[in-house]
Amino acid sequence: MATTIYQQPDAQGYYGKFGGAYIPEMLHPNVEELRKQYRSIITSKDFKDEYQALLRDYVGRPTPLYFASRLSDQYNTNIYLKREDLCHTGSHKLNNALGQILLAQRLGKKRIIAETGAGQHGVATATVCALKGIECIVYMGEKDIQRQAPNVARMKMLGATVIPAVSGSKTLKDATNEAIRDWINNPIDTHYIIGSVVGPHPYPDMVASFQSVISEEIRKQLKDKTGSELPTHVLACVGGGSNAAGAFYHFTEEQSVKLVAVEAAGHGVDSGMSAATTRLGKPGVLHGSKSLVMQTEDGQVVEPHSISAGLDYPGIGPLHANLFDSGRGTFLSATDEEAVRAAFNLTQLEGIIPALESSHALAGLNQVAFKKDDVVVLCLSGRGDKDMATYMQAMGV
Amino acid sequence: MSRIQSLFNTKNKQVLNVYVTAGYPQLNSTLTIMSALQKSGADLIELGMPYSDPLADGPVIQASSTIALQNGMTIKTLFAQLKDFRNTIHVPVILMGYMNPILQYGFEKFCADAAAVGIDGLILPDLPEFEFESEYGAIIKKYNLDFIFLVTPETKPERVQRLDNLSTGFLYAVSSSSTTGKDQNMDAVNAYLQRLQSMNLKNPVLVGFGIKDKASFEAASKYSNGAIIGTAFIKALEGATDVTAATEAFIKTVK
Numbered sequence: 001m002a003t004t005i006y007q008q009p010d011a012q013g014y015y016g017k018f019g020g021a022y023i024p025e026m027l028h029p030n031v032e033e034l035r036k037q038y039r040s041i042i043t044s045k046d047f048k049d050e051y052q053a054l055l056r057d058y059v060g061r062p063t064p065l066y067f068a069s070r071l072s073d074q075y076n077t078n079i080y081l082k083r084e085d086l087c088h089t090g091s092h093k094l095n096n097a098l099g100q101i102l103l104a105q106r107l108g109k110k111r112i113i114a115e116t117g118a119g120q121h122g123v124a125t126a127t128v129c130a131l132k133g134i135e136c137i138v139y140m141g142e143k144d145i146q147r148q149a150p151n152v153a154r155m156k157m158l159g160a161t162v163i164p165a166v167s168g169s170k171t172l173k174d175a176t177n178e179a180i181r182d183w184i185n186n187p188i189d190t191h192y193i194i195g196s197v198v199g200p201h202p203y204p205d206m207v208a209s210f211q212s213v214i215s216e217e218i219r220k221q222l223k224d225k226t227g228s229e230l231p232t233h234v235l236a237c238v239g240g241g242s243n244a245a246g247a248f249y250h251f252t253e254e255q256s257v258k259l260v261a262v263e264a265a266g267h268g269v270d271s272g273m274s275a276a277t278t279r280l281g282k283p284g285v286l287h288g289s290k291s292l293v294m295q296t297e298d299g300q301v302v303e304p305h306s307i308s309a310g311l312d313y314p315g316i317g318p319l320h321a322n323l324f325d326s327g328r329g330t331f332l333s334a335t336d337e338e339a340v341r342a343a344f345n346l347t348q349l350e351g352i353i354p355a356l357e358s359s360h361a362l363a364g365l366n367q368v369a370f371k372k373d374d375v376v377v378l379c380l381s382g383r384g385d386k387d388m389a390t391y392m393q394a395m396g397v
Numbered sequence: 398m399s400r401i402q403s404l405f406n407t408k409n410k411q412v413l414n415v416y417v418t419a420g421y422p423q424l425n426s427t428l429t430i431m432s433a434l435q436k437s438g439a440d441l442i443e444l445g446m447p448y449s450d451p452l453a454d455g456p457v458i459q460a461s462s463t464i465a466l467q468n469g470m471t472i473k474t475l476f477a478q479l480k481d482f483r484n485t486i487h488v489p490v491i492l493m494g495y496m497n498p499i500l501q502y503g504f505e506k507f508c509a510d511a512a513a514v515g516i517d518g519l520i521l522p523d524l525p526e527f528e529f530e531s532e533y534g535a536i537i538k539k540y541n542l543d544f545i546f547l548v549t550p551e552t553k554p555e556r557v558q559r560l561d562n563l564s565t566g567f568l569y570a571v572s573s574s575s576t577t578g579k580d581q582n583m584d585a586v587n588a589y590l591q592r593l594q595s596m597n598l599k600n601p602v603l604v605g606f607g608i609k610d611k612a613s614f615e616a617a618s619k620y621s622n623g624a625i626i627g628t629a630f631i632k633a634l635e636g637a638t639d640v641t642a643a644t645e646a647f648i649k650t651v652k
Contacts, residue, residue, distance in 0.1 A: 012527055022496055024453040024522035025547040025560075026571060167459050168449060180452050187551050285496045285523065286450065298471040299498030300449040 006208070006245075006252040006319050013201020013289070016325060018318035021200035022285045026184040030192075031288075033107065035202045041106050042099065042209060051102055055213065058131070059088050059098060063214075065221035065377070070349040077370035080231070081352070081380045082218055084243060089124050091355065091382030092211060092243045097124035097193055099210035101132055104191035111135045111190045115179040117144055117172035117239075118309030119151025120355075120382060121195030126160035136160040139178040141171035144309060151386060169303040172313055176287050196240025197317030200288030204245075204317050211246025218377055219250055226375055233368065235260045236379040237360040238331075239275065239311035241320040243381035248329070258330060261320065262364035264306035265333035275304035276333040277316040278324045286314065291321040307336035307390060308356035310382075334363035340394050342366075343384060355382030356390060400489040400517045401543050401566035404440060405601045405622065412623025413614070413652065414441035414603055415630055416493065418461040419478075420470025421447070426640050427478050428485075433644035435488050438652050441603075442486070443520065443625065446472055446494030453522040457628045472502045476510050483515035491545065491566075493520040504533060508540040518543030518566045529563060545569050547605075550589045554596065561598040568593075568600045570621065583616050590620035614651050626651065 006015070013019045013035075023031055041047055055061040064083045072079045084092035097114075104112060112129050114136070116122030122138040129136035138155055142164040145152055155162050168174040176194075183192045197204040197211075219229040234251055236244035238261040251257040266274035274280060281292035286301060294302050294314035306312040316324075323329035334342070342362035347353045354362060358381045370376060384391065404412065415434050419427045427444070434442055445454075447462035447470050454462070472494075482490075492511060499507045499521070511519070519542055524533060529544070537544050543566030548557050550571075561568050570593060586604070593602055601622035608617050609629035617624040630647055637643035 020528065021525060022523045022528070023525060025552060026453065026549050028525075028556075029549075029551040029553075167456060168463065173450065177450055177452060181455070184453070187549075282501070284500055288452075288523070293497065295497065295501065297501065298473070299501030300466060301497070 006323065007249065009201060009205055009319070013205065015319045015322035017283065018289070018291045018321040018325070019201055019204065020290050021288060022290065023200045023288045024184070026187065027180070027200070030183060030187055031200050034206070037107065038103060038202055038206050041103055047102060047106065051099060054098055055095070059094050060086060061213065062217040062221070063087060065218060065225065067225065068350050071346065074349065075365055075370055076372055077374045077376055079365070079376045079378060080222070080225070081378055082214060082247065084214065084379060084381045085352070085354065085358070085383035089127050090385060091120045091124070092214060092246060093121045093124035093195060094127065095213055095246065096195065096207050096210040096242060097121065097128045100191070100193040101128040101134065104193070105132065107191060109189060109191035111137070111186065112193055113137045113139065113179050113182050113190055114193045114195060115139050115172065115175040116195065117141070117175070117312055118386065119144070119148040119155065120310060120386070122160070122162070123151055123154050123158070125193050126155040126158035129160065130158045137182065138162050139165050139175040139182070141165045141169070141175045143170045144172065144175070148309065148386070171303065172309070173301065180287070196242040197245045197319060198240045198287055198289065198315060204289065204319055207242055208245040208249060208319060211242050212249035214243070214246035214379065215248065215250035218247070222375070222377070230254055230257055231375040231377045232256070233258045233260055233370070233374060233376045234379070235262065235361045235364050235376065237262050237311060237357050237381060238316060238320055239264065239313045239357065240315065241317040243379050245317060245319060247377070247379040252328065259323065259328065260330045260332060260364060260368060261323070262360045263331060263333040264308055264311035264360055265335045266305040266307070268335055269333055273305035275306040275311050275313065277314065278331045279333060281314070281316070289318050291315050291318045292324070307339060308360065310355070310357040311360060332364045332367050334360045338363040338366070340390070343391065344394070352380070353384035354380055355384050356387045358382055399541065399543050399566060401441070404489055405567065408440065409601060409622050411615070411618045412440045412601070412603060413438065414443055414623065414625040415439040416443040416445060416625060416627035417630060417634070418445040418447055418458065418465050419475050420465035420468045421461040421631070422464065422634050422637060422640065424468040424470060425478070427475070428482060430640050430644055431482065431486050431490070433641040434648070435486055437645045437648035439488060439648065440623070441489050441491065443491045443493050446475060446492055446498065448495040448498055451495060455628060457631050461631045472498055472507065476514055479514040479516070489517040490515070491518040491520055492516055496521060496523050505536050508536050508542055512540035512542055516542065518545055520545045520569060522547060526560065526563060534563070547571050548593070550585070557593065557596060557598070561600055564600050566600065567622070568598060568602050569625070570602050570604045571606050586617065587620060594620050611651055
């Protein structure tokens with residue numbers, strides 16, 4: 001099996017054929033400054049001390065690795081849930097937002113911008129900006145603002161300015177375009193906190209590094225519980241792929257560990273209403289890196305569909321594109337309906353209401369043939385409070 | 398010698414380059430507007446190939462791209478429209494666009510087809526220097542197309558030199574680190590352009606972004622070889638029923 005370069009892209013930010021920094025000259029100074037400095041800053045003692053302390057006392061890490069016994073019985077195997085849903089703000093997104101705000105401070109930046117789809121990354125960014133007293137601007141598609149009113153209110157209460165993206169399809173990809181434009185127009189004092197393992201190098205590597213705490217903890221916790229650091233399977237949902245990057249990170253070189261990514265099939269992979277990028281995408285350039293991109297034959301980026309706003313993205317992180325291309329990762333997909341069913345199943349078996357994103361990973365359990373003594377770790381990336389409207393609709397209330 | 402280089406050999410002050418999005422405002426407006434631009438005195442024409450996610454453009458040009466895409470414009474359609482344009486258009490014509498649609502078309506096929514219809518050069522803002530040098534530059538050269546890099550006030554002097562060396566035709570000086578269509582502080586622009594002028598660059602310099610009328614055109618041309626107008630022209634075409642008349646009227650406000 002091909003070895004991956006998941007943890008360290010080459011000097012130009014390539015993971016195999018994917019990655020790089022396809023950016024206009026206007027972004028070059030910002031991206032170059034980051035590229036030159038992020039490694040030395042995030043590995044410095046000063047940074048690590050502050051980051052570790054805040055991860056522990058503010059985010060609430062380590063998050064539990066929970067043996068889900070009734071779910072395990074159902075699948076006749078051993079399933080552990082990595083409880084990122086218990087992070088402050090309700091998802092793994094805070095790991096990255098916190099890391100980047102500490103980095104931005106050390107780069108002397110006075111203003112933070114971010115894009116958000118469902119609002120989870122926007123809330124995480126607004127939270128760390130409140131914590132640090134830094135100005136925060138969040139770009140959000142006009143359609144998503146209407147769909148995700150509670151998160152918009154949270155961001156505003158946290159003091160962030162939410163700017164609607166009104167161009168194109170008025171969703172996450174357009175919010176990302178608007179955030180990049182803002183960065184072009186504010187090249188000196190602003191840092192752009194990208195929420196996923198996408199964007200130009202060094203973003204995918206940087207965000208993956210900040211999320212890697214997930215698999216770092218899994219190894220230790222699994223050793224305590226089972227005597228071995230290595231599971232047989234790690235499952236995670238993938239939109240851009242930040243929680244999957246964190247969950248896979250310290251297992252990519254362990255060939256015995258099967259890495260299973262679950263994409264959002266929407267109404268079905270071939271329905272024309274899907275976000276399953278590895279099934280539907282072709283190599284292309286989106287938001288500054290080469291990866292798999294859902295697009296027309298003329299190379300126009302298409303609007304994906306998923307019930308989960310966090311997976312509703314027409315691209316995928318270049319490290320995941322390489323994981324797919326090299327055969328190291330297994331890529332599955334779950335439909336809207338399968339994800340909602342999996343959410344109710346977990347809720348009723350374990351008393352945990354998962355986010356719609358994480359529910360796709362849970363639905364992926366149905367597509368893998370597990371043995372009785374397999375050890376399966378599933379990254380429960382977020383909690384379902386934000387998705388109650390969808391769940392209520394499914395219950396007919 | 399390329400058509401662009403010949404132009405600068407005969408004229409090196411107040412060269413006017415006008416940008417228009419291909420397929421805007423109507424699918425078949427492209428050639429009509431190009432003829433009107435040439436007739437009313439544009440020295441160069443920059444044709445934008447519309448893209449769904451144009452990062453380096455401002456809202457006005459993005460909106461024109463959205464309309465052009467709705468009109469059905471594609472690279473294939475554009476080359477079909479341009480098939481015989483050299484029978485009537487003599488000024489240099491540059492294609493501006495983004496990597497993704499070109500990669501889908503096939504990068505080499507794109508260069509070959511562009512050269513075959515008589516295109517002179519390319520501006521691809523999201524094709525960075527590294528990729529240009531390692532892969533795409535050789536293909537662009539093979540078809541004798543000029544390639545124009547962008548520089549900004551934040552581009553360090555040694556990088557300006559390097560991008561100048563890689564460019565042929567001219568160098569595109571963005572007048573502020575900004576997306577298209579924003580108003581600019583002319584004092585800061587002048588200082589920046591004088592700095593570029595003192596660097597003895599091998600290419601002529603055209604200033605882009607923020608030019609909208611005679612005053613800003615002349616100001617931008619003062620310390621450069623000329624300027625590029627995009628957003629203001631797209632605004633002038635908005636809702637125009639007679640694009641020829643609209644084009645001629647607009648150019649009169651500049652020259």
